[in-house]
Amino acid sequence: MQVERIRVLLVEDDPSQMALVEAILQREKGVVFEVKTADLLSAAFKPLREEQIDIVLLDLSLPDSHGIDTFLKVREVTCHTPVIVLTGNDDEELALEILRRGAQDYLFKGTVDGPLLVRAIRYSIYRILSERNLEEQRTRHRLLMEGIPDVRIYFKDAGGHFLEVNHAMANFHGFNDPREVVGLTDYDLFSRAHADEAARDERQIVNSGQPLVGKMEKETDQEGKVTWALTTKMPLQDGTGRNAGIVGISRDITDLKTTEERLWSALEEVTKSHEELSETQLLLIQAEKLRSLGQMAASVAHEVKNPLAILKMGIECLGEHCFQENEQISGLVGEMKGAVHRAEGIIRDMLDYSAAHELELREVCVNSLIERTLTFVRHELAKGRVRVVTDLPEGLSSCRLDAPKIEQVFINVFTNACHAMPDGGELTIATSEKLVESDDPEMEGDNGHPVRFRRGDKVVAVTIRDTGTGIPEDKLPKIFDPFFTTKDLGEGSGLGLAVVKKIIDLHQGKISIVNAEGGGVLVTVELKCFSGS
Numbered sequence: 001m002q003v004e005r006i007r008v009l010l011v012e013d014d015p016s017q018m019a020l021v022e023a024i025l026q027r028e029k030g031v032v033f034e035v036k037t038a039d040l041l042s043a044a045f046k047p048l049r050e051e052q053i054d055i056v057l058l059d060l061s062l063p064d065s066h067g068i069d070t071f072l073k074v075r076e077v078t079c080h081t082p083v084i085v086l087t088g089n090d091d092e093e094l095a096l097e098i099l100r101r102g103a104q105d106y107l108f109k110g111t112v113d114g115p116l117l118v119r120a121i122r123y124s125i126y127r128i129l130s131e132r133n134l135e136e137q138r139t140r141h142r143l144l145m146e147g148i149p150d151v152r153i154y155f156k157d158a159g160g161h162f163l164e165v166n167h168a169m170a171n172f173h174g175f176n177d178p179r180e181v182v183g184l185t186d187y188d189l190f191s192r193a194h195a196d197e198a199a200r201d202e203r204q205i206v207n208s209g210q211p212l213v214g215k216m217e218k219e220t221d222q223e224g225k226v227t228w229a230l231t232t233k234m235p236l237q238d239g240t241g242r243n244a245g246i247v248g249i250s251r252d253i254t255d256l257k258t259t260e261e262r263l264w265s266a267l268e269e270v271t272k273s274h275e276e277l278s279e280t281q282l283l284l285i286q287a288e289k290l291r292s293l294g295q296m297a298a299s300v301a302h303e304v305k306n307p308l309a310i311l312k313m314g315i316e317c318l319g320e321h322c323f324q325e326n327e328q329i330s331g332l333v334g335e336m337k338g339a340v341h342r343a344e345g346i347i348r349d350m351l352d353y354s355a356a357h358e359l360e361l362r363e364v365c366v367n368s369l370i371e372r373t374l375t376f377v378r379h380e381l382a383k384g385r386v387r388v389v390t391d392l393p394e395g396l397s398s399c400r401l402d403a404p405k406i407e408q409v410f411i412n413v414f415t416n417a418c419h420a421m422p423d424g425g426e427l428t429i430a431t432s433e434k435l436v437e438s439d440d441p442e443m444e445g446d447n448g449h450p451v452r453f454r455r456g457d458k459v460v461a462v463t464i465r466d467t468g469t470g471i472p473e474d475k476l477p478k479i480f481d482p483f484f485t486t487k488d489l490g491e492g493s494g495l496g497l498a499v500v501k502k503i504i505d506l507h508q509g510k511i512s513i514v515n516a517e518g519g520g521v522l523v524t525v526e527l528k529c530f531s532g533s
């Protein structure tokens, strides 16, 4: 509708009146009136239905209709087009009734002049335009409030009272009619803690004029039910521009949050099992590596053993018969003997490590094995200026052990300690007995035997402590690996602790090697006591 160009339908049966009104309208400057006329009410219906008419000027007394009926029939055809009644009947009551029924104005022909008529037309059009705008705004407001089903929208005054809420909000709190929520506050709907927090946020918004955007809110209702919402609140201004409350929009994201939480815990589980898998994979690789090393060691040892025995016999024969007088040669033979002896040691270690063993178990006291072993290494300890301190209490429970193998464990551990103290030192060996306090977790030993102490088992613990160099932390995880050595070529094969571990595993015992507080290494060997003792 264009105000500057106004299309008028003039319904009038009096030709002189018709001409008068047309003349009045044509005279008007600044506005172009396009006037269409109808001298019967029935003649007005077609243009009303089919054409764009901005305003109707309606005489109530027509040949085919009279009084208020004329107006009501026009209204039946169009309820949007503004109608000004222009009549010779100056009836105040009728005027009021017609205005009540929706006419824009009621003008008495006798008093109408040009400016009055034009003003009435203009006001009517503007009024209808604003009403239409208002109605459109109301429709948009309704659409916004009710069109999005999962979004709660609410208006509150500065005291936190709901002024208006949508159906989604009312339904969320168990009301059918949004009007039931009007006048309530968050304290009537949520837990006190949540209502306090919301009130704090809203005070801040009203005071600062700044909106609160996208706050993830954990809401707890009065029964303790928890929901999650993504909330935006902004200041609501009154007619004077003052912040008089807030308007809030909350979208329920409980499902999203639950899914997110499930995803996080699934991710955690996946990460955990991935880590476990990697650890298992490493263990498998390690086990496989050790197995193939063991097989290789066994075949090498087996192949070398016989030629070595022949060499040994030959050297002994040479030493005894041929070159006793020749000092140089007999020195050389002595060195050869030493070398063969070392090689035999390595071969024995390799075979001990790799061959499948049947243990020959018998009941022995660990203290006596330690004392025997000390006599074997006495010479080496004395040469290395190592002082031995023992604490081997009497009456220690006996264990079922393969004595030579356990002796070999102690020989290897004592020898390592001796090598770690090149400038001498102290070797402290102590035994004690203890009861296991809790079950060990199940684990597989290298040989496939489960290694596990149970709660209540009685064990003998042997601690061997030296005052040597200690073991660098990064090397600690490798010391039981076969062929791991930090010693120079020819001084150590790196099989000593691998053999030790193997023997302890075969006995279903435990061994730990750590750096001792204050320096040196602390080795702890634990062996189950003989249950018959």
Ligand SMILES: Nc1ncnc2c1ncn2[C@@H]1O[C@H](COP(=O)(O)OP(=O)(O)OP(=O)(O)O)[C@@H](O)[C@H]1O
Pocket (backbone or CB within 6 Å): 412, 416, 417, 420, 466, 468, 469, 470, 471, 479, 484, 485, 486, 487, 491, 492, 493, 494, 495, 496, 497, 498, 521
């Ligand atoms: N008491 C200790 N103090 C310091 N380092 C030690 C001690 N015991 C073992 N180690 C470290 O562990 C490594 C492996 O020891 P292991 O007994 O298996 O082999 P090795 O002594 O080097 O050679 P061998 O086969 O002759 O025993 C050693 O080379 C050494 O670095």
Ligand SMILES: [Mg+2]
Pocket (backbone or CB within 6 Å): 412, 415, 416, 492, 496, 497
């Ligand atoms: Mg060693």
